[in-house]
Amino acid sequence: MVRTRFAPSPTGYLHVGGVRTALFSWLYARQQGGQFILRIEDTDRERSTQESVNAILDGMAWLGLQHDEGPFYQTKRFERYHAIIEQLLAEGKAYYCYCSKERLETVRAEYKARKQKPRYDGHCRHLTTPPSTDIKPVIRFKNPKVGEVVVKDLIKGTVIFNNNELDDLIIARPDGTPTYNFTVVVDDWDMGMTHVIRGDDHLNNTPRQINILEALGASVPQYAHVPMILGSDGQRLSKRHGAVSVMNYKQAGYLPAALLNYLVRLGWSHGDQEIFSIAELIDLFDIQAVHSSPAAFNQDKLLWLNQHYIKTCQPSELAKHLQFQCNQLKIDTSNGLSLAEIVKVQAERAKTLTEMAKNSQFFFGNEVEFNEKAVRKNLKPAIRKPLTDLCDRLAQLAEWNAEAIHAIVHLVAEQYELKLGKIAQPLRVAVTGGTVSPPIDVTVYLIGQSRCVDRIKRALTLIGTDD
């Protein structure tokens, strides 16, 4: 049974890079009929917060990346870690180190001066009796001094590390709390992880973890180190590149399906296919086909995908998302107009739901805000008569539907020998306040008869008298 996990540390928001890793992990588990586990790595008590935990949980839920087990919290597993540390100590596979931080720094500097990788020199490795010192010791793992560790990475291929490059890492602090490289190992082992899919910044940690695993007599999982995501400038993706937290994307009006589709195509592809449903991904995704090189995040392409999903999403479903956006923007939608109807006509003219909400404000409320420039340009004296006429005809229209409205607009245009645009655009400004909207007939139809008539009348009062 395949078991994968996502193991973020709750020290901030849920980053899109983390989401991509989680997605890969989740897809692999789903595809293999395995299980996906969520683990919160909160051993850094200084920086871990409940808000961050919530952000992770909320983000994963929003994206629909459901875990089968967990969330497990490392802070609740300290007894287990202690027990393993005691065992390693007893077996002579770990030892107390009384070196001062100052000494450690000196040692590192010395290695550096000798053009070698800075590391611990194993000073306390063979101590048989504790030295007389006030220093509370840390506990270090006895890393093998010779031989090599071969990592058969599903993405990076075979990577070989020499043990003499590795030092004896600290597995417990003076206060007894375990450190990262140790807790992951114990957890992955205890939780039966068969595949460890994580960011490639952990590739260098892998040989140490494998050594601990072997000292514990545990089996070594398969590894897949996924490259990180770059910003548009080729640097590691960070806040200064814009939104990096998944919740930012929710707020900004992106659909989960779009984000997921975008993220999966960053480093993975299936021929020339661009659009993938979740079901297709579960079927087609191949962890071994993930690129070993990093990829840059491209906002424009995400926007394109988002619009694609907006255009293809069920109106009733989209309406919920639009409602969320309207609430955020404090747009009152309680005037009875169906959001699903609005969504149908606005889908092809919005890349995000936030944009859609903003561009749909004229559908709500009674009053409309007239754009000064649009009024000046389109509501000129010459249009007064045709627009008045149009208004009357709309007011008298017995059957209020887009076809009938369409016919009336054309009729008035012909009557005054105006090109359609010459009457449609002033009408648009009159009923929406601006120059941009869906086709004028459906726009007028959706706004409704009485409101349209009221708005046109008001627009008529804005026309200057200088003719």
Next chain:
RNA sequence: GCUCCCUUCGUCUAGUGGCCUAGGACGCCGCCCUCUCACGGCGUAAACAGGGGUUCGAGUCCCCUAGGGAGCGCCA
């Protein structure tokens, strides 16, 4: 500095020795459609980092160089 990773259009990518005068997508630019904005359709420009090998033949295999990145914590 050391160890490890990476390198096809601006970006995401196809490509697994001949099908490549390198394909698709986003974006850009142009044209068409058109009542606005869009959608859509069509089209243009745009890349194998450099150098050596191997081979009849290399984007594809090997080596070197250059460039980029990660790690080298009592952070995760």
